[in-house]
Amino acid sequence: MNGIAQSRVRTVATTPFDDQRPGTSGLRKKVAVFRQPHYLENFVQSVFDTLALPPGSALVLGGDGRYYNREALQVILKIAAANGIGRMLVGRNGILSTPAASCVIRKRGTSGGIILSASHNPGGPQGDFGIKVNAANGGPAPSTLTEAIYARSRTLQTYRVLDAPDVVPDQFGASVMGEMTVEVIDPVADYAALMESLFDFAVLRTHFASGFRLCYDAMHAVTGPYAKEILERRLGAPAGSVIHGEPRADFGGEPPDPNLVHAHELVDVMNRSDAPDFGAACDGDGDRNMILGRRFFVTPSDSLAVLAANATLVPGYAVGLKGVARSMPTSRAVDRVAQQLGIPCYETPTGWKYFGNLLDAGRITLCGEESFGTGSDHVREKDGLWAVLFWLNILAARRQPVETIVREHWRTYGRHFYTRHDYEGLDPVAAESLLNKLRERLGRLPGQRIGNRRVREGNEFQYTDPVDGGLASGQGLRILFEDGARIVLRLSGTGTEGATLRLYVEAFEPDPARHHLDTQEALAELIAAALALSEIPGRTGRRAPSVIT
Numbered sequence: 001m002n003g004i005a006q007s008r009v010r011t012v013a014t015t016p017f018d019d020q021r022p023g024t025s026g027l028r029k030k031v032a033v034f035r036q037p038h039y040l041e042n043f044v045q046s047v048f049d050t051l052a053l054p055p056g057s058a059l060v061l062g063g064d065g066r067y068y069n070r071e072a073l074q075v076i077l078k079i080a081a082a083n084g085i086g087r088m089l090v091g092r093n094g095i096l097s098t099p100a101a102s103c104v105i106r107k108r109g110t111s112g113g114i115i116l117s118a119s120h121n122p123g124g125p126q127g128d129f130g131i132k133v134n135a136a137n138g139g140p141a142p143s144t145l146t147e148a149i150y151a152r153s154r155t156l157q158t159y160r161v162l163d164a165p166d167v168v169p170d171q172f173g174a175s176v177m178g179e180m181t182v183e184v185i186d187p188v189a190d191y192a193a194l195m196e197s198l199f200d201f202a203v204l205r206t207h208f209a210s211g212f213r214l215c216y217d218a219m220h221a222v223t224g225p226y227a228k229e230i231l232e233r234r235l236g237a238p239a240g241s242v243i244h245g246e247p248r249a250d251f252g253g254e255p256p257d258p259n260l261v262h263a264h265e266l267v268d269v270m271n272r273s274d275a276p277d278f279g280a281a282c283d284g285d286g287d288r289n290m291i292l293g294r295r296f297f298v299t300p301s302d303s304l305a306v307l308a309a310n311a312t313l314v315p316g317y318a319v320g321l322k323g324v325a326r327s328m329p330t331s332r333a334v335d336r337v338a339q340q341l342g343i344p345c346y347e348t349p350t351g352w353k354y355f356g357n358l359l360d361a362g363r364i365t366l367c368g369e370e371s372f373g374t375g376s377d378h379v380r381e382k383d384g385l386w387a388v389l390f391w392l393n394i395l396a397a398r399r400q401p402v403e404t405i406v407r408e409h410w411r412t413y414g415r416h417f418y419t420r421h422d423y424e425g426l427d428p429v430a431a432e433s434l435l436n437k438l439r440e441r442l443g444r445l446p447g448q449r450i451g452n453r454r455v456r457e458g459n460e461f462q463y464t465d466p467v468d469g470g471l472a473s474g475q476g477l478r479i480l481f482e483d484g485a486r487i488v489l490r491l492s493g494t495g496t497e498g499a500t501l502r503l504y505v506e507a508f509e510p511d512p513a514r515h516h517l518d519t520q521e522a523l524a525e526l527i528a529a530a531l532a533l534s535e536i537p538g539r540t541g542r543r544a545p546s547v548i549t
């Protein structure tokens, strides 16, 4: 415990980088970019300069365990110590899932936290790394803060770092780094306790004991230890219910992206004749989830709607929901549930940070995005394992298969056919000009016919935060039809290579006789219209999307 004697603060001269603007979910770049001399240091110093925390403040620090997590952790600790942070709560071995970090920030009342993750993006030396800053409410830093960090990063001339030996965070308990205390905590404990307070663990234990089976794919990412502790140890799911449960720095060589393509082993299991009752997967940092039944895929938009409609079956939500929210491109399935429940439904821009104010103000209880993100007011991040437990609790209460529950939901509320087509690795200039061209045309679209549909309105989504009045503009181009169908286009803010164009298409189908249709077929006319109006093939040279969800 003689860190003070061995350490001294050094001020290092640096030159600013101009590419440190945080995107939809923090600063995300190739590992090679983060490894440039001073790159990480500059950004972290910009964060501390912008936060301007009182001396002695406490923060939470941890990540998804990907390649470069360990090295980055030491750099951040030493810069934090040199900037007057008093206490850093670090997940053991530098591990904290994104929702667990949010939970710890809230439970321990720290001034915020730093999460090391590039989410579902690939890991390894050739892969991606990322750094996210969370506020004292446990949620992603609002745009005002991330923009201020970016502005600071462009003028930074020096950073402060403590010359001190590394603190290896492999043992629980406190040690010192200069004048800062480094407290190594169990990354799972607080989170598991929170889950136990929301869901009926006794009923779930009985359900598993009576033979209910699940396959949970942790994708060699951060949720392995969380899922083994909660699903296998506390709830008694048979050993082996969690697959790919050992976190690896390169996620086993595949992107830790819980979709039908990357979670293919899980998909194979769920397609077998002896498939378990329920399948699920989470992403690299544990905030996304994919839900499967036997030979049945639940779209994230439908999942949010089903959770909202069945929330009172779950102890933590038994009193009902205050309201719900979804990101703009997410299907309107949850809107119908909200309408029937007589509660407000908010439409926000893409990215979890926009839900924070609504959650803090007590206006909403549940929220979600089409990109496999679902969450509630229990933390301020989307939460993959929470969504899995929510589904398990509903399944245990209703004792029906996943598919039956979703089909019944469609019968009650109607079905929202929904798809997202991603065009990845585009020339950024071509992608921008495609959107500019379409933006110019939007005003002329009303009244135009596409098959039986008529365009009601074409516009660009902007959002005025109902709590603080903050304005977010340029949040996606929309073509809205009179019957409620929609075409949406926007550029991704999380990619690290070229531009990714996302095309979202939705149509409402009230007629149960048509609910069995294949999604791509049901939406074929609208997809063709979207391609024609935006000239994607001609302007990008792409004849097909890179990914269809």
Ligand code: VG1
Pocket (backbone or CB within 6 Å): 024, 025, 118, 119, 120, 283, 287, 288, 327, 350, 351, 352, 369, 370, 371, 373, 491, 492, 493, 494, 495, 502
């Ligand atoms: C994507 C998703 C968005 C999500 C974001 C972060 O952003 O579309 O819904 O909030 O990723 O998710 P974009 O800008 O690429 O469309 V995660 O799991 O990276 O924190």
Ligand code: CO
Pocket (backbone or CB within 6 Å): 118, 119, 120, 283, 284, 285, 286, 287, 288
């Ligand atoms: Co994620």
